[in-house]
Amino acid sequence: MQIEPKVNILLVDDYPENLLTLEAILSGLNQNLVRASSGEEALRCILHQDFAVVLLDVQMPGLDGFETATMIRQRMRSQHTPIIFLTAFHSNDNFIYKGYSLGAVDYLLKPLDPEILISKVTVFVDLFKKTAEIKRQAAQLESVNAELNESKQTLQDFLDNANDLIQILSLDGRFTYVNRTWQQTLGYSLEEISNLTYFDIIHPAHRSNLEFVIKAIQLNKENCIIDTKFITKDGKELEVEGNLNCRFEENKPIAIRCIFRDISERKQAEETRAQFAREQAARQQAEAANRMKDEFLAVLSHELRTPLNSMLGWVRLLLTRNYDQKATNQALQTIERNAKLQAQLIEDILDVSRIIQGKLQIHLHPTNLVAVIDAAVDAVRPNAETKAIKLEAIYNDIPANSSVLVRGDFARLQQICWNLLTNAIKFSPQGGKVQITLKLLERNFVQIQITDNGIGISKEFLPHIFERFRQADSTSTRSQGGLGLGLAIVRHIVELHGGSIKAESEGENKGSTFTVTLSLLSNKIEENNGKAISAKSDNELNSNISIKLNELHILVVDDEPDALNLLTVVFAEYGAKVTTAASASQAIELIKSLQPDILISDIGMPNEDGYSLVKKVRELESQQAREIPAIALTAYVTKEDNKQAISSGFQMHLSKPVDTNALITAVAKLAGKMPMINQK
Numbered sequence: 001m002q003i004e005p006k007v008n009i010l011l012v013d014d015y016p017e018n019l020l021t022l023e024a025i026l027s028g029l030n031q032n033l034v035r036a037s038s039g040e041e042a043l044r045c046i047l048h049q050d051f052a053v054v055l056l057d058v059q060m061p062g063l064d065g066f067e068t069a070t071m072i073r074q075r076m077r078s079q080h081t082p083i084i085f086l087t088a089f090h091s092n093d094n095f096i097y098k099g100y101s102l103g104a105v106d107y108l109l110k111p112l113d114p115e116i117l118i119s120k121v122t123v124f125v126d127l128f129k130k131t132a133e134i135k136r137q138a139a140q141l142e143s144v145n146a147e148l149n150e151s152k153q154t155l156q157d158f159l160d161n162a163n164d165l166i167q168i169l170s171l172d173g174r175f176t177y178v179n180r181t182w183q184q185t186l187g188y189s190l191e192e193i194s195n196l197t198y199f200d201i202i203h204p205a206h207r208s209n210l211e212f213v214i215k216a217i218q219l220n221k222e223n224c225i226i227d228t229k230f231i232t233k234d235g236k237e238l239e240v241e242g243n244l245n246c247r248f249e250e251n252k253p254i255a256i257r258c259i260f261r262d263i264s265e266r267k268q269a270e271e272t273r274a275q276f277a278r279e280q281a282a283r284q285q286a287e288a289a290n291r292m293k294d295e296f297l298a299v300l301s302h303e304l305r306t307p308l309n310s311m312l313g314w315v316r317l318l319l320t321r322n323y324d325q326k327a328t329n330q331a332l333q334t335i336e337r338n339a340k341l342q343a344q345l346i347e348d349i350l351d352v353s354r355i356i357q358g359k360l361q362i363h364l365h366p367t368n369l370v371a372v373i374d375a376a377v378d379a380v381r382p383n384a385e386t387k388a389i390k391l392e393a394i395y396n397d398i399p400a401n402s403s404v405l406v407r408g409d410f411a412r413l414q415q416i417c418w419n420l421l422t423n424a425i426k427f428s429p430q431g432g433k434v435q436i437t438l439k440l441l442e443r444n445f446v447q448i449q450i451t452d453n454g455i456g457i458s459k460e461f462l463p464h465i466f467e468r469f470r471q472a473d474s475t476s477t478r479s480q481g482g483l484g485l486g487l488a489i490v491r492h493i494v495e496l497h498g499g500s501i502k503a504e505s506e507g508e509n510k511g512s513t514f515t516v517t518l519s520l521l522s523n524k525i526e527e528n529n530g531k532a533i534s535a536k537s538d539n540e541l542n543s544n545i546s547i548k549l550n551e552l553h554i555l556v557v558d559d560e561p562d563a564l565n566l567l568t569v570v571f572a573e574y575g576a577k578v579t580t581a582a583s584a585s586q587a588i589e590l591i592k593s594l595q596p597d598i599l600i601s602d603i604g605m606p607n608e609d610g611y612s613l614v615k616k617v618r619e620l621e622s623q624q625a626r627e628i629p630a631i632a633l634t635a636y637v638t639k640e641d642n643k644q645a646i647s648s649g650f651q652m653h654l655s656k657p658v659d660t661n662a663l664i665t666a667v668a669k670l671a672g673k674m675p676m677i678n679q680k
Helices: 016-029 039-048 065-074 093-101 114-143 145-160 180-186 204-220 264-320 325-357 369-386 410-426 486-496 538-542 561-573 584-594 610-621 639-648 660-671
Strands: 008-012 032-036 053-057 083-087 104-109 165-169 175-178 224-231 237-249 252-262 365-368 390-396 402-408 433-441 445-452 500-504 512-527 553-557 577-581 598-601 630-634 652-655
Touching: 008 016, 008 039, 016 032, 016 114, 032 039, 039 053, 039 065, 053 065, 053 114, 065 083, 065 093, 093 104, 104 114, 104 224, 114 237, 114 252, 145 180, 165 180, 204 224, 204 237, 204 252, 237 264, 264 325, 325 486, 365 369, 365 410, 369 390, 369 402, 369 410, 369 433, 369 445, 402 410, 410 433, 410 445, 410 486, 410 512, 486 500, 553 561, 553 584, 561 577, 561 660, 577 584, 584 598, 584 610, 598 610, 598 660, 610 630, 610 639, 630 639, 630 660, 639 652, 652 660
Parallel strands: 008 032, 008 053, 053 083, 083 104, 390 433, 553 577, 553 598, 598 630, 630 652
Antiparallel strands: 165 175, 165 252, 224 237, 237 252, 365 402, 402 512, 433 445, 445 512, 500 512
16 A cells, blocks of 8 residues: 655744644644744755645744745745744734735644644645645646546546545636535535535525635635535535635636535534533532532521420420419510511511512612611610620711611611621620611712621632522531521612622621612701601500400401410400301301401411402392401411402401411401500
């Protein structure tokens, strides 16, 4: 078997290590690699040898790359030798334009990509070999006229059996020649090809680019390598890499020569690798999400069971032993405290659910931030006093007895302050210090800042502090409780108010600072005429109200016996008569015979719910002159639940766990038994 002759590749660089690198990359081509360490040495090599391609460094002492290229082009024999400039100047357009003007066919930026370098050099090696072969055959044709037909057939066979798609175009884009591989790959007959232009086989998205390249090689008389996409006769897309050059006669362009290589498999392999990388990243994200979910569920179980332990433990003790009043009060306080803790955990989970569904709503009104902060501080003060923490509210440059007004939801703004203060107290040491500061900023902004001297936040966890279900420590040995939801809820509520929140900490055990920024109303501060604004709920007012429900007949409907027993005892203390029903059907029968003054019904009951019950009650009343006021008492607590309850026929909607003071007040209001408030 005849050994294919090696072609010469000239490597020019003044750094020996760069030459060694080039040799290492190109050694697999099994060609003759010639080294030159200067422009002068490169020119001497050009005088004695022909090269398939010259890899030429731009920056060299003595003759630089541009000067060397100029002299190579001045020599007739080497004026068309492909030159690829190697440069470390990534964004210097002047170098690039200058290189192309001197006849460079390409630019490669250092550090070199081995695959790209090999691919580009291979094209020129193949082209050089084909050109050499064509020249050899042309010489034979000229010298031996008798072998003309045989030589033509040899050339045709060579082109037809090439793996590449070879085509020659006229200047108007018609095909003057295609090889057999081209025909077989694209599926067109010779007759069909005669009626095609290159626009018919190029993907529409690539046509403008190819047109630009064809014009460029006619003007610059240079080879050009492009990636494009063919469309076969049956509509299949084919990724190809092409080498294009223009044929000139008497310095006029007459044809476009193109050699394309099918790189679909390579592109597919690249896409497969990319897809694998994407899938691997997705798997990693899913695994991380599952870990976070498992950690959250473990924490949730712990946080819900812990207060249950204290509650159930004290309940068993109270049922089985006799305690004095002091111990009994302590037990009841413990049960109440843990029940409230569980209620807060459940409320946080519901808030996060509303956030995820986009259903967390706020009601915006002119709201006094001073009153918000005062209410939040009063709410957390018992927690601070338990740990002997100094709790301060500071109002910088704000006149006494003044209102700092924002457009906001009082309850949700108080939730922000309460949550941040609670966290600050929880993570501060015994005898620590927590400050909440209200400060006016420029451009009608106001800032609420909560600072503590507690355990701080690590730099690693700080960027994740406001993410849902994220905790700095979710292990079983963590020192603080909580679900890791509060700060995520706070951030969302702040953003619903059009504000921003940030967390700062110098590190662990160095305290932390949370800063909330909100927009002021146009009238920033209002005087309160020496009277402080305070917000009192029905619950707070109840302590000053003496309510009597004597002679009031209340029908309570609930499928839970414990709930019925509790409400019976509560209303009996206020003098009311209570009748209970365990189902909607039983309640209807009782209403027909008893005619109660007030109806209190659960919503979620088996067979027939509270909505259905109140509708039937209203239908019965349509035949009578009297309407029974009704209260929905339910664990369904969303705004939508409230609307549905009112639209179904209830006058009021109270959520479980019920505040008995609020329930008594609601019943008194509906029954017209609210007394005058005794101010103390």
